[in-house]
Amino acid sequence: MKHFFTLFFLIAAVLPVSAQQTQKPVIHGKNWIAITGKPLAATAGAMTFQKGGNAVDAACTMLAATCTMWDVLSWGGETQALIYNPKTKKVIAINALGVAPTGATPEFFKSKGYNFPPENGPLAATTPGTPGGLMHMLANYGTLSLEQVLAPAMEMAAGYPMEAQTANSIERNKELIKQWPYSKKVFLTHPGEEREAPEAGEIFVQQDLLNTLTKLVEAERAALKKGKSRKEAIMAAYDRFYKGDIAKEFVRGSKEQGGLITMKDLANWKPLEEEPLVANYKGIDVYKLQQWTQGPVMLQALNILENFDLKKMGYNSSRYIHTLYQSMNLAFADRDFYYGDPYFAPAEPMKGLLSDAYAKQRAALIQYDKNNPQVGPGDPYPFEGKKNPYLKLLKERGYEIDTTKRNFAPTHDIRNGSSMTEYQDRLWRGTTTIEATDKEGWVVSITPSGGWIPATIAGNTGIGMSQRMQSFVLDPALNPFNVVEPGKRPRVTLTPSMALKDGKPYLSFAVQGGDTQDQNLLQFFLNVVEFNMTVQQAAEAANFNTNQLWLSLGGTQTADRQPKPGHILLHDSTPENVREELKKLGYTLSFDDRTSGPINAIYFDWEHGSFWGGSSNHGEDYGIGW
Template sequence: MLSRPELHGTYGAVSTTHWLASAAGMAMFDRGGNAFDAAVAAAFVIQVVEPHVNGPAAEAPVMIHDASTGEVTVVAGQGPMPRRASVDTFRRLGLNHIPGSGLLAACVPGAFGAWMKVLQHHGRLRLAEVLEPAIGYAERGFPLLPKAAGIIDVLAPLFREEWTETGKIYLDRGVAPRAGALLRNPDLAATFRRIVREAGAAGRDRELEIQAAVDVFYEGFVAEAIDAFMGSAEALDATGKRHGGLLRGDDLAAWRPTVEPPVTAGYRGHVVHKPGPWTQGPVFLQQLALLEGFDLAAMPHLGPDHLHLVVEAAKLAFGDREAWYGDPDHVDVPLKELLSADYTLERRALIGEHAAAALRPGSPGGRSPWLPPLPEAPPPLEPAWRDQLAHGIPAVVRRTSQNRDTTCVSATDRDGNMVVATQSGGWFSSSPIVPGLGFALSTRGQMAWLAQGHPNSLAPGKRPRTTLSPTIVQAGSGEPLMAFGTPGGDQQDQWTLNFLINHLDFGMTPQAAVEALTFHTGHVPSSFTPRQQPPPVVVVEEGLSEETVDGLRRRGHRLQQVAAQSLGKVCATGHAGDGQVFAAASARGEQAYGIVR
């Protein structure tokens, strides 16, 4: 029994992690826009209404299927580390890892440029139209989500005493607002309005106006405000000390998003596209390649064989992620070998009848893998806000391995256009608000290693490997099928894998596949400061049969059962055949929403 209906329409579909963003995206269809206009409008609304998990300085790998060409491309909305950032820079500060909060981990903001490129080259509507909903919610207010209220409550002392610019926006006379309270961000509304106004001076040409908005952000008043702040401020961070930042205006001026081909592989007669190894995206394809050698459809869904194979494939694929993934503009990532049939066959042979105890990166092309040592888990800090500050992921408290969050936007139209992004970063809990702009900078730099010689080691101008990982799937004939993603940090490519397997192998409808019980392996090291190794358990939502539980334990798996409907928030749109589009959205978290017309 589904908790939400199967949503089919004939014009357009939007699914996002917030109902207000989904409604804003659908409004773009009403104005004559397409899927790209809808996704851009939804993404900017999410920056306003989910400020605890993203903002205008976020990262956004954006995947698109352009119906006019039939091509799938990736708009690389991950900004690089500053020119002034190096391993030696941090070593001289006495640090052995990049703090997950404060100013030191700030990258060039990537989301704004990425969405403008999508709008400029693929949308139909003007800048003011797609930003209007976001400006309205920032100006007139939006209901504060319970998780955001919880984070503000924990961090209220920090916002009152240290990050006072953040306190001006997110505290009400020094007190944390309640969940559901109407929250406004007039500074952010003014920033967006000024971008629209200054870009409008470029004239009536739509594409020139959007290009002018990009220049305003990366070389105009936004970049100037960031440069002034980062050049003078010091902020309390995860180290318990105050540090300045490394990002400057010239870093923003030198960067623009690029458009890249996706990494592509086949699965069960379909074509699956992911962003490159500057994300964790190819790990999804490695898992699929390993699993294609097994007849999952012949196994009981959520039976012990099904879960065992998926978990063991994930361990192997994520072992390779840890050893080999990094920014391919700076390092030689052996992606061809990692996805080759021979390598996959060799790795598949490692999946036995019993649970593997550790990650086992392979040796593609005869190379020797190397994993930097993980730090010991630090003891909890008191008061609670100090413990929150010490960890780079936006969570109320650090208690469960599933406490991960970001956002997702997916949109599809009747012409065959599809777009999906997992936008994250620039959340208010990890970095102070830039005065006058109404948003914080991203701390994505925490994902780079301070270890020379590793593919994901820090270097000036290099992208840290991100967990953000949207997916587009085409039918074998090349026709668009679906675009999907989920919040979830390191677990994104396990929860979305379960969704796709539910649909392709077990024949579930998209909404049923979204709602089905899900799971992941906890063997995967965290990409977030302080880079801990979680307990090596299979984390699974309540509801597994006793037969499956007993079967997994006999195979040597340790189980951690968590609350039902608590892992991930998969959002998907796509084509259902017969000229119809669909939207599916997880009921997990009670905020993701799909809309069709």
């Protein structure tokens, strides 16, 4: 057996990357494809297609199912989506991220000894966004009723066999869960026993959640009975969630446990439709959500990388890894300082950040002989014809914006904080993904998250509250655009992706994994475009991660979040010569057999009139096609 693996490795080493075997097969489909984070949830999507639903219906069904299965999210979290509408031939952006509640101010959190809002508990919660996002997408772009779309989730809430991953997560987090009475009631099905969490395969019942979902369906039915349209009936369910008895119990349960969310906070919130941001890479238009996410990081990196011949460098050569690492560092430095909620002042300089001229200036900063641990945010304002109002603040932070000099990191950026194990956990935290398409041409890419275990459940709603407040900053010196404020959205890591070529869908793709999301999606995209991999090969391919960025999740102190310059996570399969060359460039190396969260993707084969689905070999993500 040992000789077989040695032989296999030698064969694999000489095969071109586009010829590598994969551990999971490509998902081929002619009519539809449904992919998400859990096999049962993918089955729910397939069931929706078989009912005659379109890709939006199926995506909403999978979203409801994954929330009910606590697939690193729940119903109280947030939903971010891109939808390709074949009727208008346009990509639509859906912003269903919750907002900071009444009383959530820097002074409030600082009074409790925090440098960032907390990562767990009721004070970590923004308003729920996923229910509103789901109902908005379904009402405007789906074809089925809310009752039809929620049917699989409701059946699951009545009792489904829990998988080991979720069951073990509950057991690991049970001491935190015990702090919150409603969470304890739902999650710890064997109180007082050695193992208090459910066992793998145990039928897990969520009666409170089932009651909540039933109320939504009842509201829809009542509206239809009164002669309301399909859309009006779905929005009647929406109103019951955000303004009716569900909202009242949610707020009561939150306040009982120390939360800040009010009825007015829920009633004032609404999902938003937006124009996505776009960058063109070698004739391919890549779409991302706006700067309230980290999505533009990938667009900035692609603009920088167009100045280099990546294919000539070779897949995961030391030169290739170094160039991507440096490009990502430059983009993340800008993300960490300039991204925030575009609906609040000040206005983010996105035109400058995404300009080709700015990308060329940033690309010129890359040093070929070593890692630059001192890279900081650039100055995009001149590329908008404006003067940077934050030069003084950047200087106080320790950054030198003068392009004739090298940027350098402030002293607090280069101290060691938490351990690498804790850092990596925070780097990878949260999220699932949903990908769907159909023969009519609808395409949906969603990266929902929030309310993951150990979630604080709000009263008797069965709904886990979001933990997204932790992505705000309290100190404007870190990011003047992302300081917490009531009604404001935090800058999140959640980042679905879509690409069009010749005006037609080319790729739809997303990944889980906190701050690594756009790192891994960038590499996935380049694997397909530059190295001719299939979506399955690209989803399984060895990636690397930079740690030279400010963490968006985890820890309430500055030391928990600060960058680790030069630290790089490489795949175990990285050849020895590449390792040695990277060490000479000044990198600190770590290794793992898992260097990317689960990537899910769909490729559109216009030559043959079919779809190719890819679903990573990490985690429990699963796809079905027909």
